[in-house]
């Protein structure tokens with residue numbers, strides 16, 4: 001390797017030898033010839049064009065009879081002049097064609113005198129645009145004279161006028177002219193005003209602007225020199241090659257010093273003696289040239305604005321001036337539902353001392369029968385259940401009492417006896433016995449409880465009362481998702497309403513939004529009335545309450561998008577959760593112009609989850625699992641209710657992400673285990689009797705009862721108030737309807753389409769891997785073929801891990817199908 005690099009480094013100067021074509025064009029002789037030719041040709045065209053205007057009528061026949069010697073021409077430059085003029089002026093751009101000789105002349109000057117290439121390029125760009133503009137403008141003003149606009153100008157005019165109308169085109173032409181002035185000559189309103197002002201001062205008619213420009217030039221002259229060096233790569237290349245070879249020096253010397261008198265031989269002889277002087281001279285000459293150019297070019301110097309400084313932090317100032325951001329301001333007059341909308345029941349728990357005594361005796365006797373002595377017994381009367389806490393005598397095995405559950409139930413002749421042995425953290429054994437007369441726990445009582453009213457929770461839910469008659473309040477934001485299950489008629493819907501009502505009583509419409517999924521279509525309809533206050537929905541959908549499976553899929557995916565968006569916002573705000581984010585936003589530390597917004601909590605409620613899983617399966621399960629896994633930090637919380645708590649509905653992945661679960665009465669121990677990972681739910685008494693598991697311990701609660709008329713009153717109360725213009729918009733999700741793009745055009749079909757169809761129909765198995773094997777294809781092509789076959793109705797839709805169904809029974813039917821397609 002080392003050797004190799006050595007070799008190349010010694011060869012380096014040879015490699016650098018310039019390309020012969022480049023040298024040919026770099027040679028001054030060639031450049032002079034090209035330059036002179038272009039200048040003369042431009043002169044030729046100019047004369048021909050001018051002459052054309054005097055002789056075009058007589059010379060028109062020349063164009064068609066170019067080769068005919070006998071046909072005379074009037075154009076000063078003969079037939080060629082007449083034909084070229086006809087071509088450029090009559091058939092081309094009319095008067096605008098005069099730009100062509102101008103451009104050719106500039107290009108000639110570039111070759112001849114090595115003017116700046118960038119200037120030539122700019123001239124060509126503007127020249128060609130100007131030519132087109134002139135041609136159209138002349139066509140616009142004089143329709144009858146083809147020589148002014150040329151055919152191109154005339155035709156474009158016709159075309160544009162048909163679309164824009166004469167006035168429209170006139171305005172556009174004027175706009176283009178103004179734009180040209182502004183861009184090319186940097187004419188700005190300020191410049192015009194300055195010019196007008198300076199005109200008023202007669203003394204300084206021209207002095208002021210020029211001196212100004214000069215002063216400006218001084219300040220930025222360094223920049224200009226730098227820029228020009230960048231723009232002109234040729235001289236810098238020459239300079240670098242200067243040290244390598246003498247030949248490459250030639251253009252530099254020829255360029256800038258007096259070499260017209262020096263012969264080539266002299267140059268070579270003198271080559272070795274050359275010192276840096278010529279180069280320096282050349283640079284001086286160059287800068288002089290540049291200065292001259294600079295005098296021509298107007299410099300538009302942008303005034304530097306002084307940065308403004310503030311004395312205090314902007315967010316602090318904003319908070320001082322406007323106060324903290326108040327998300328509720330838009331609905332500032334919103335009134336929370338009042339307590340009198342909820343029905344009050346007689347809730348005083350009447351303890352029947354006889355019943356208590358009887359139950360106590362039965363428990364003691366039953367245990368005695370099994371030789372279990374009781375040291376102490378205590379009763380706590382709840383709304384539906386009484387808890388008897390017993391302390392057994394020393395030496396009694398707890399498992400023994402637990403096994404007697406059925407016997408105790410029998411002796412008490414009561415349903416729904418649950419034995420908790422031991423009660424966690426108490427060291428006693430609990431026996432829950434239903435009261436003969438259950439008391440209804442009203443929503444009114446839980447909502448009006450101090451515990452709920454004064455809770456500082458983010459999303460407080462007063463779900464019911466515990467056995468000790470305490471209001472049970474939980475924070476949905478901490479749960480962070482809730483799974484509810486229970487057999488039909490056991491109080492699930494009431495439970496869902498209790499949850500929603502709790503939130504409605506504590507959260508402003510700006511703070512929480514609900515996404516309601518109700519396949520049963522009847523349970524949550526009442527909430528339609530608060531659509532513009534509290535509900536969130538997909539854009540362009542009519543109903544905010546989702547009853548249709550495909551819409552559920554779209555909504556779930558849309559929520560996933562919302563989740564990702566929210567995570568991005570949290571990331572840019574450098575906070576970890578929605579609470580911190582909203583605090584920062586309220587303190588006006590996040591700029592809404594950067595996409596920041598106040599984030600309301602989103603509560604997704606799904607009733608009849610089993611039904612969804614049955615109809616949509618994985619399509620529903622995957623986004624739900626994603627949301628359940630990730631959405632807690634960004635304020636999306638799920639409440640999922642199901643009638644059938646079987647393992648294929650409440651799958652492992654869902655269970656793992658729903659630590660908070662509520663079980664109403666279920667029919668079997670297995671169902672109870674599926675929901676709570678423990679038995680017990682099968683022994684509940686129904687009608688809102690439930691077990692709440694927050695992860696570790698299970699609490700028996702009587703769910704608060706909220707009737708449909710109460711919900712209606714609440715939603716009416718909210719719905720009658722001023723609302724947002726529309727429901728909260730979730731991000732749009734474009735689903736892949738049907739999994740593939742089924743309208744694949746017949747013309748776009750793969751060449752192997754027919755063969756593939758035959759393979760699939762013969763094997764009666766619609767799989768891409770079969771095509772891969774039989775036709776020796778790659779996976780992608782086989783997949784595309786399957787899509788096309790589906791579009792043609794030869795195979796059925798995607799069915800997960802199963803092969804697709806083949807819809808055509810045999811080759812004859814296939815042939816017929818394809819034949820029909822061809823005939824359509």
Ligand SMILES: Nc1ncnc2c1ncn2[C@@H]1O[C@H](COP(=O)(O)OP(=O)(O)OP(=O)(O)O)[C@@H](O)[C@H]1O
Pocket residue numbers: 440441486487488489490491492493494495643687688689702703704705706
């Ligand atoms: N907390 C409660 N207190 C008193 N009664 C209740 C309570 N919850 C439910 N009920 C009674 O049980 C009945 C059925 O309740 P709910 O409609 O909530 O059952 P569900 O589980 O939703 O049934 P489904 O699954 O068929 O919709 C109610 O009409 C009511 O009479």
